[in-house]
Amino acid sequence: MTIDDGRVPAGPLASIAGLAPLLVFSNSLSLGVALGIAFFLAYSAAGAMALLLPARLGRPAVFAFSLTGAAVVASLTASALRLFDPFLFEAAYGRVFLSVFTLPVLRACVMPETVSDRERAIESLLWGVGYAFLTAVTGAVRQFLATGAVSTRFGAEHGSLLPIFAQPAGAFILIALAAAAFKVVIKAVRGSES
Amino acid sequence: MDVSDKTRDTWILAIAMALIVAASGFASAYASGQAARQLAKAASEAPGPSARGEAAWTTLREGSVLGRVDKRGEPAAYLVVARYPDGEFRAAASVDGDGSILDLRPLGDSGDAYSKRLAALFSGAGKGASRADASTLDASLKALVTDTLETLAALERGRTEAEDDD
Numbered sequence: 363m364t365i366d367d368g369r370v371p372a373g374p375l376a377s378i379a380g381l382a383p384l385l386v387f388s389n390s391l392s393l394g395v396a397l398g399i400a401f402f403l404a405y406s407a408a409g410a411m412a413l414l415l416p417a418r419l420g421r422p423a424v425f426a427f428s429l430t431g432a433a434v435v436a437s438l439t440a441s442a443l444r445l446f447d448p449f450l451f452e453a454a455y456g457r458v459f460l461s462v463f464t465l466p467v468l469r470a471c472v473m474p475e476t477v478s479d480r481e482r483a484i485e486s487l488l489w490g491v492g493y494a495f496l497t498a499v500t501g502a503v504r505q506f507l508a509t510g511a512v513s514t515r516f517g518a519e520h521g522s523l524l525p526i527f528a529q530p531a532g533a534f535i536l537i538a539l540a541a542a543a544f545k546v547v548i549k550a551v552r553g554s555e556s
Numbered sequence: 557m558d559v560s561d562k563t564r565d566t567w568i569l570a571i572a573m574a575l576i577v578a579a580s581g582f583a584s585a586y587a588s589g590q591a592a593r594q595l596a597k598a599a600s601e602a603p604g605p606s607a608r609g610e611a612a613w614t615t616l617r618e619g620s621v622l623g624r625v626d627k628r629g630e631p632a633a634y635l636v637v638a639r640y641p642d643g644e645f646r647a648a649a650s651v652d653g654d655g656s657i658l659d660l661r662p663l664g665d666s667g668d669a670y671s672k673r674l675a676a677l678f679s680g681a682g683k684g685a686s687r688a689d690a691s692t693l694d695a696s697l698k699a700l701v702t703d704t705l706e707t708l709a710a711l712e713r714g715r716t717e718a719e720d721d722d
Contacts, residue, residue, distance in 0.1 A: 415569070416565055418562050418565065419562060419565055419566060419569070420562070423566060423569075427569055427573060430573055430577075431576075434573075434576050437580045437584060438580055440587075441583045441584045441586070441587035444584075444587040444588065444590070444591045445587050445590055448591040448594050448595050449637065449646065451591065452622060452637065453644075509643075
């Protein structure tokens with residue numbers, strides 16, 4: 363599939379590809395929700411710092427402070443997760459810190475250049491909600507496809523339907539199917555407009 | 557733009573960030589202590605002979621062994637979290653000095669076939685246990701069980717040797 367071929371917008375597809383490290387590890391609802399929340403908090407912290415820090419610090423310093431802020435927020439999220447469910451923390455803590463290095467968070471750390479970029483902060487926040495939701499939904503869908511059921515309790519997954527969807531390969535299959543479906547929908551919408 | 561203003565702002569931000577990082581470290585240490593308490597409680601309150609007394613938790617994270625609960629005058633209990641493709645099996649295993657399982661107590665819900673089979677295999681590997689019946693799941697679980705038993709034996713040998721040195 364050609365990205366940004368004039369018919370399919372590249373932004374959402376590139377962001378999904380940038381989220382792949384999280385989507386690969388999100389193989390159950392509880393893990394997906396934990397990773398989604400960790401991602402959203404890190405993304406919001408990075409975006410807020412890049413927006414609010416004084417421009418006179420310069421782009422490299424703003425990027426470094428925003429990334430450090432996102433890492434601190436990821437650490438606090440991991441601590442909260444540890445208090446909430448120690449078993450879930452043991453399965454997820456390494457992946458929580460991975461969220462800091464995903465493409466959307468790194469992009470949010472970059473200082474907005476123009477006034478119009480700054481005015482799109484709410485839009486960026488909504489995209490963050492969407493990415494977090496996507497991570498959680500991916501976990502739920504993969505759990506359903508792998509076990510035939512969705513459980514809100516971590517470690518209580520039972521049954522076996524298509525076990526490959528619990529493996530990392532399952533995430534890539536799901537991403538490919540979602541990207542293909544997305545392209546078909548966009549084409550259908552554009553076709554109906556013309 | 558004044559260069560000294562930029563330097564001053566950078567220093568103020570760096571100090572603020574250092575304070576936030578330190579606060580995050582304290583939060584992490586607190587969460588670690590609370591989680592240790594919860595895990596020690598989970599392992600100690602499982603049905604079985606080791607249900608009394610104050611327990612001290614040590615996080616290990618060696619393969620499927622999450623940590624150890626030490627109780628005065630009782631065999632050490634290890635918290636085992638064995639992950640398989642569709643879920644995970646949690647159990648508290650009491651071991652003797654050479655790492656052989658004396659008693660295994662599954663924790664929480666273990667209703668699926670893999671969990672039940674893992675409980676049977678771990679229990680069957682214990683001292684004085686009768687040989688468990690064979691199952692079609694054994695081939696896929698054998699490596700997991702063997703690795704966990706070897707890890708338990710190595711950890712317990714290390715612990716007893718360290719105690720002897722003291």
